[in-house]
Amino acid sequence: MKWVRWKFINGSFIVFSLYITPALILNAVFGTYIALDNELTASKAFTIISLFYILQEPIRSLPILITSVLEGYVSLKRIQSFLFSEEIDNSYVKRTK
Secondary structure (H helix, E strand, C coil), X not given: CHHHHHHHHHHHHHHHHHHHHHHHHHHHHHHHHHHCCCCCCHHHHHHHHHHHHHHHHHHHHHHHHHHHXXXXXXXXXXXXXXXXXXXXXXXXXXXXX
């Protein structure tokens, strides 16, 4: 039961961080831009916001992509191991008629 609770809490934290990260990055970009004594106009702000919203979904799907690639790699290694394994030793097989 402890494992299920830990997995649920960990999953919740990961989902929360995936959805809060773009907003934090956007705030950091605006803060850095203003801290460097640049003038933030409405056109610049809306352009930056629209760019971040366009990039938001690919950034969110990156962990899923990495997980899928790793699962595919593990599957290929298992298939390769199976295909390169030795044949079954017939002395251990008991045939019934």
